[in-house]
Every structure is written in C-alpha cells, then in structure tokens.
Amino acid sequence: MNDTTDAGSLEKRNTEIVLRAMRELFAEKDPTAVDRYWAEPYIQHNPTMPDGLEGxxxxxxxxxxxxxxxxxxxxxxxxxxxxxxVLGWAPEPAIIVDIFRLENGRIVEHWDVVQSEVPSAESVNGHPMV
Structure with a gap:
C-alpha cells in the first residue's frame, strides 16, 4: 500500500469510530461507550468541560x-x-463544529465551536447553517 491509501484507510477508520462513539454515548445513552472509544489523557478544549473522561x-x-x-x-x-x-446541548438548537483527534483508534482530544441556530428564513443571506 502507498501512503495515500494508508492515510485514506486511517481517515475512514477514524471517521467510523467518531460516528459510532457519538451515537452510542449520546443517542443511545450508553456510558460504557466512553471506555470503548475515548482514552486518557483526554484533552477537552470546550471551556465549559473539564479534561478527562469523567466529564x-x-x-x-x-x-x-x-x-x-x-x-x-x-x-x-x-x-x-x-x-x-444539535438539540439538547443548549436551550435553543445549535450548530456545532466538533473536531476530534484520535490516537490508536481512541478519541484523545476535542475542540468545538457552538453557534445558536438561525433559521434560513431569518438569515440575512437566506442560507441554512448546515
């Protein structure tokens, strides 16, 4: 395999891990997902959340x-x-960009940007936010 194929495989695997992790932890409310998909030391860049998996x-x-x-x-x-x-994170619907960093198939770092959703009918440009 060449480097491009290796990178593509890694990116595909990491994407699948993130989607599965988020679904199991947040949609299915399975707290054991933390043990399967995240790893310490977990670095959290959201200013309202602590570092570590306990948060x-x-x-x-x-x-x-x-x-x-x-x-x-x-x-x-x-x-x-x-x-x-995203619904349920803030009082109003939010549009969130999450960035996850993985190491050895586990999520070890997270950044996010959270914005209250503005319906496209109320937007100056008329475009939806997602």
Missing part, C-alpha cells in the same frame, strides 16, 4: 432531548471534523 461520563446522561445530526464530515490524518445540528 463525559457525567454530562452525557444528563442531556435531555439530545440529538446530534452530522451534516458534513471531514477527516485528515488523526483528525475528524463534524458539522452538525
């Missing part, structure tokens, strides 16, 4: 009416990015 274990079960619907997914090397519509 995920604490927050995920408390989210009422949570849904995560990724509209776009991109991967490059050890990074996977999702652009999603």
């Amino acid at each position: 995920l274990r604490t927050v995920a079960p408390r989210l009422e009416g949570f849904s995560w619907t990724p509209a776009r997914i991109a991967a490059q090397g050890d990074l996977v990015m999702t652009h999603s519509r």
Whole structure:
C-alpha cells in the first residue's frame, strides 16, 4: 500500500469510530461507550468541560432531548471534523463544529465551536447553517 491509501484507510477508520462513539454515548445513552472509544489523557478544549473522561461520563446522561445530526464530515490524518445540528446541548438548537483527534483508534482530544441556530428564513443571506 502507498501512503495515500494508508492515510485514506486511517481517515475512514477514524471517521467510523467518531460516528459510532457519538451515537452510542449520546443517542443511545450508553456510558460504557466512553471506555470503548475515548482514552486518557483526554484533552477537552470546550471551556465549559473539564479534561478527562469523567466529564463525559457525567454530562452525557444528563442531556435531555439530545440529538446530534452530522451534516458534513471531514477527516485528515488523526483528525475528524463534524458539522452538525444539535438539540439538547443548549436551550435553543445549535450548530456545532466538533473536531476530534484520535490516537490508536481512541478519541484523545476535542475542540468545538457552538453557534445558536438561525433559521434560513431569518438569515440575512437566506442560507441554512448546515
């Protein structure tokens, strides 16, 4: 295999891991997903969340009416990015870009950008946010 094929395989595998991890932890509310898909030391860049896996274990079960619907997914090397519509994270629907870094098939770092959703009918340009 050449480097391009190897990179493509890694990116595909990492994307599948992120999608499975997010579905199992947040949609299926399975707290054991943290043990399968995340690893310490887990570095969290969201300013409202602590580093470490305990924060995920604490927050995920408390989210009422949570849904995560990724509209776009991109991967490059050890990074996977999702652009999603999320309900239940904030009082209003949110558009979130999550960036996950994986090491050895486990999520070890996370960044996100969270924006309140503005319906396209209320947007200056008329375009949807996702």
